[in-house]
Amino acid sequence: MLCQNCKKNHATYYYEETINGKKRSMALCSVCAKKLNPEGEHPLDSLFSSAFESFDPFGGQLYSSLFGKSAPTVTADKKCPLCGAQYRDLAKSGKAGCPKCYEIFEEELAGTLRSIHGNPTHIGRTPKRLRAQSQKRAELEALKKDLQAAIAAEEFEKAASLRDRIRTLESGK
Amino acid sequence: MYWYQKKGNEKDVVVSTRVRLARNLADYPFEGRLTPAKAEEIIRKVTSLFEKEAGYEIRNMADLSHLQALSLCERHYISPEFAEKSTPRALITQNERDTALMVCEEDHLRIQCIKNGLAIEDAYVGATEIDDLLDEHLEYAYDEKLGYLTHCPTNLGTAMRVSVMMFLPAITMAGQIEPLKLQLQKIGLAVRGLYGEGSDASGCLYQISNQVTLGITEEGTLKKVREIVSQIAEQERRLRQSVQGAAFYKLIDRASRAEGVFRHARLLSSEEFLKLYADLRLGLSLEENGHLTYEMLDSLLFEAMPATVSIGTKSEEGTQDLPEEYKRDLARARTVAAALA
Numbered sequence: 001m002l003c004q005n006c007k008k009n010h011a012t013y014y015y016e017e018t019i020n021g022k023k024r025s026m027a028l029c030s031v032c033a034k035k036l037n038p039e040g041e042h043p044l045d046s047l048f049s050s051a052f053e054s055f056d057p058f059g060g061q062l063y064s065s066l067f068g069k070s071a072p073t074v075t076a077d078k079k080c081p082l083c084g085a086q087y088r089d090l091a092k093s094g095k096a097g098c099p100k101c102y103e104i105f106e107e108e109l110a111g112t113l114r115s116i117h118g119n120p121t122h123i124g125r126t127p128k129r130l131r132a133q134s135q136k137r138a139e140l141e142a143l144k145k146d147l148q149a150a151i152a153a154e155e156f157e158k159a160a161s162l163r164d165r166i167r168t169l170e171s172g173k
Numbered sequence: 174m175y176w177y178q179k180k181g182n183e184k185d186v187v188v189s190t191r192v193r194l195a196r197n198l199a200d201y202p203f204e205g206r207l208t209p210a211k212a213e214e215i216i217r218k219v220t221s222l223f224e225k226e227a228g229y230e231i232r233n234m235a236d237l238s239h240l241q242a243l244s245l246c247e248r249h250y251i252s253p254e255f256a257e258k259s260t261p262r263a264l265i266t267q268n269e270r271d272t273a274l275m276v277c278e279e280d281h282l283r284i285q286c287i288k289n290g291l292a293i294e295d296a297y298v299g300a301t302e303i304d305d306l307l308d309e310h311l312e313y314a315y316d317e318k319l320g321y322l323t324h325c326p327t328n329l330g331t332a333m334r335v336s337v338m339m340f341l342p343a344i345t346m347a348g349q350i351e352p353l354k355l356q357l358q359k360i361g362l363a364v365r366g367l368y369g370e371g372s373d374a375s376g377c378l379y380q381i382s383n384q385v386t387l388g389i390t391e392e393g394t395l396k397k398v399r400e401i402v403s404q405i406a407e408q409e410r411r412l413r414q415s416v417q418g419a420a421f422y423k424l425i426d427r428a429s430r431a432e433g434v435f436r437h438a439r440l441l442s443s444e445e446f447l448k449l450y451a452d453l454r455l456g457l458s459l460e461e462n463g464h465l466t467y468e469m470l471d472s473l474l475f476e477a478m479p480a481t482v483s484i485g486t487k488s489e490e491g492t493q494d495l496p497e498e499y500k501r502d503l504a505r506a507r508t509v510a511a512a513l514a
């Protein structure tokens with residue numbers, strides 16, 4: 001995730017400020033975080049960093065001095081429905097609370113996952129239930145292509161039998 | 174028979190090969206947010222799948238003493254974290270297949286297959302057998318993009334760790350461990366000393382393992398580790414063969430002295446054991462030794478560790494009042510001498 005202030009550096013801190021009842025959250029690099037927090041006496045909410053340091057020695061209080069008078073608060077609302085974890089819990093431990101956390105905090109985790117793994121997609125083993133699914137999807141696509149080719153070639157008998165097979169597959173039998 | 178008592182391939186340079194797969198159940202929180210009741214639920218679900226399967230042994234970790242758990246860890250059946258935890262957890266093992274399944278470790282399921290010597294493919298096949306069995310009945314936590322979802326984000330993707338434990342005395346003596354480490358780091362592999370590094374007590378034992386788990390297939394990972402391990406093995410053997418003249422006799426003298434101590438010592442600390450183990454093991458590859466095998470020495474490596482040695486031997490008459498450490502060192506010396514007799 002890039003710093004939302006300078007849009008140049010990798011963001012390593014995460015803030016939310018409340019001004020006149022309006023909430024605004026920001027991911028910042030360390031340079032901008034220091035600029036916006038001139039007191040600089042409190043460590044800030046580190047993004048789920050790849051160093052996985054535990055960083056929050058002062059509990060929730062350390063957010064309060066941020067942005068001078070605007071009295072920012074940490075993102076407190078979003079909770080994982082399966083395990084109850086908030087993003088800050090993940091940031092603190094460096095680990096997900098449950099499998100669902102990866103979906104709920106997808107955006108927040110994107111930068112960290114990129115810094116650990118780069119930007120690749122899984123290409124290894126797949127659970128059986130999904131293996132069958134993706135196989136079926138590939139098979140359907142191939143059949144539909146054949147169907148179009150058969151229609152274009154005016155091979156209607158072949159097209160009819162292809163259509164039957166597609167229907168059977170789609171109905172899940 | 175335990176995995177380390179079986180015959181292994183390329184034993185002159187490889188002690189063991191392990192493949193570990195992390196798996197989690199979709200509907201349960203990870204360690205830390207998993208209540209004991211939910212953990213018990215997972216354990217019931219998983220153990221019930223193995224109760225009727227032949228050859229599997231199921232242990233409730235709560236039924237084991239701390240010492241017994243540590244001994245399983247020393248013999249590489251479980252992780253140190255799993256041995257130390259106090260939350261509900263179970264261990265399922267299949268000795269014939271050299272597989273073990275930790276239930277409610279850091280991840281809900283940690284499947285491992287550990288083989289004596291170099292056996293990367295076999296270890297992978299062993300691990301996937303358990304994986305297939307579990308997959309048949311349980312809903313794994315999985316994401317199309319991120320692969321198998323794990324507690325720690327560093328394991329996402331295949332969630333597979335392949336590690337080969339290598340014996341590298343020549344590379345160590347040549348001062349080439351650090352360069353090797355840097356070189357491997359660049360291609361996504363790690364080298365880690367098993368019992369510390371550089372000290373006499375390190376045993377010259379290193380674990381080579383993959384670091385990358387996302388964006389690479391299991392087969393790709395196995396191939397990469399296999400290639401690198403064979404390159405390191407070649408380098409180690411070349412260095413050993415280049416030892417000639419006085420240096421050669423010095424090394425085989427050290428091996429013979431080590432054997433002498435192993436046969437006759439009355440007190441043997443684990444530090445001294447590791448040093449002599451390395452001397453003797455290197456000697457085996459330099460000169461025929463009619464009565465010792467790598468398998469014998471490696472069995473000792475696992476059975477002479479502190480917890481295992483304390484469990485395995487009753488304390489001698491008249492030693493009851495000695496400090497624990499002495500009792501252990503006495504027992505270790507006895508275990509080693511008996512194995513070589």
Ligand SMILES: [Zn+2]
Pocket residue numbers: 003004005006007008009028029030031032033
């Ligand atoms: Zn910035």
Ligand SMILES: [Zn+2]
Pocket residue numbers: 080081082083084085096097098099100101102
């Ligand atoms: Zn969660």
